[in-house]
Amino acid sequence: MLWLGVTPMPSLMIVSHSPPPLRCLLHRLASQFRTEDIAVASRLRLLWHQQLNNFDFSDVLDFLTELVEHSIVTEESLDLSETLEPFFSASSNARQLIEEFIASKPIFRSNYSVSWASGDSKDDPHTSSRPYPNKRRLCALINVMHVPGFNPRMGSSKDVETIKELFGKKLGYKIMELHDPGLREYDKFVQDLQTTIKNDGCDLFLFIMMSHGKGKKCLLSDGNKLYYIQDIVMRFLNGCLQDKPKLFLLQFCRGEAILKAPQPRNLAYDGPDDDKTSIDTEDIYVLHSTFPGFRSIRDPQSGTWFIQEFCKVLQKSDHSTEFMTLKRTVIHNLTSRREPYYDEQGKEMDVRQTPTGCMDTLHRPLLLKPQD
Numbered sequence: 163m164l165w166l167g168v169t170p171m172p173s174l175m176i177v178s179h180s181p182p183p184l185r186c187l188l189h190r191l192a193s194q195f196r197t198e199d200i201a202v203a204s205r206l207r208l209l210w211h212q213q214l215n216n217f218d219f220s221d222v223l224d225f226l227t228e229l230v231e232h233s234i235v236t237e238e239s240l241d242l243s244e245t246l247e248p249f250f251s252a253s254s255n256a257r258q259l260i261e262e263f264i265a266s267k268p269i270f271r272s273n274y275s276v277s278w279a280s281g282d283s284k285d286d287p288h289t290s291s292r293p294y295p296n297k298r299r300l301c302a303l304i305n306v307m308h309v310p311g312f313n314p315r316m317g318s319s320k321d322v323e324t325i326k327e328l329f330g331k332k333l334g335y336k337i338m339e340l341h342d343p344g345l346r347e348y349d350k351f352v353q354d355l356q357t358t359i360k361n362d363g364c365d366l367f368l369f370i371m372m373s374h375g376k377g378k379k380c381l382l383s384d385g386n387k388l389y390y391i392q393d394i395v396m397r398f399l400n401g402c403l404q405d406k407p408k409l410f411l412l413q414f415c416r417g418e419a420i421l422k423a424p425q426p427r428n429l430a431y432d433g434p435d436d437d438k439t440s441i442d443t444e445d446i447y448v449l450h451s452t453f454p455g456f457r458s459i460r461d462p463q464s465g466t467w468f469i470q471e472f473c474k475v476l477q478k479s480d481h482s483t484e485f486m487t488l489k490r491t492v493i494h495n496l497t498s499r500r501e502p503y504y505d506e507q508g509k510e511m512d513v514r515q516t517p518t519g520c521m522d523t524l525h526r527p528l529l530l531k532p533q534d
């Protein structure tokens with residue numbers, strides 16, 4: 163048998179470097195609105211229900227991010243202000259934020275060069291063409307195999323083995339791992355991570371979370387839930403990793419739907435069923451194992467598609483391959499992959515999986531392999 167495997171975001175007080183990337187603009191816009199503002203804007207509601215396939219967005223930031231993911235809003239089309247026009251009537255600051263963004267005419271690089279650009283300063287930590295330093299590399303690895311009310315996540319130990327072999331032995335990351343934590347153990351682990359970062363320093367932080375989940379939350383072994391933004395990402399935006407790249411790989415289901423391919427093996431699924439805050443919102447990237455609303459596939463023998471593919475692509479890459487290139491390769495490979503699956507009613511279908519990135523505020527090339 164194959165197994166396929168929110169609370170509102172607080173408004174943000176953001177301090178970013180000029181010109182602000184599109185993702186930072188989305189954070190700024192989201193802080194101007196309530197979640198209900200999506201529902202009252204008729205044109206946005208039309209986009210929500212028709213172009214975004216009825217996915218359940220729980221906050222404005224999530225909605226705006228999906229507009230970018232679906233290329234409904236891009237850097238090139240933003241100056242038309244057409245898609246975001248309904249926001250203008252809801253906030254007097256929204257138009258000003260967008261107009262300031264347009265006036266700055268930022269330059270976005272889809273393929274970064276790892277060589278020095280003319281005029282770059284080695285002392286400027288925000289130089290966009292120079293890769294992030296990555297000498298001190300820390301990987302936090304959490305694997306939740308047992309969750310009350312769910313089948314054990316068989317195959318996840320294979321993911322742990324692959325991650326430790328690649329990142330620990332081959333790439334020289336310091337690995338701190340936690341298995342089957344409850345909420346108390348998770349909180350203690352986060353504190354230990356922050357202490358290690360403070361005492362030992364960290365140039366590149368990689369956080370890998372593997373569990374059952376649904377939507378914006380994943381589950382712990384005591385049944386408690388973690389919301390990926392508030393309880394995972396934001397725990398490391400308190401300044402302890404200021405100006406350091408923070409990469410989050412999240413392996414859990416985001417809904418009940420199965421992404422059918424355009425037939426049997428034993429796969430599993432990882433799922434079930436207004437104070438302003440000043441935080442470090444830069445140098446982040448969150449890569450989800452699957453698209454919102456869909457399950458994330460796991461093979462009980464070989465591990466999850468997402469973790470195994472990510473490690474395979476990284477291992478085959480050279481040391482100058484930038485993270486965004488790796489990400490695109492992983493997405494392409496998994497989107498192209500097809501596997502047979504029998505659902506709970508015994509109906510046969512081909513399935514596939516599409517990883518999805520979000521919260522992208524990286525402004526320099528990110529290299530995961532050591533450059534020593």
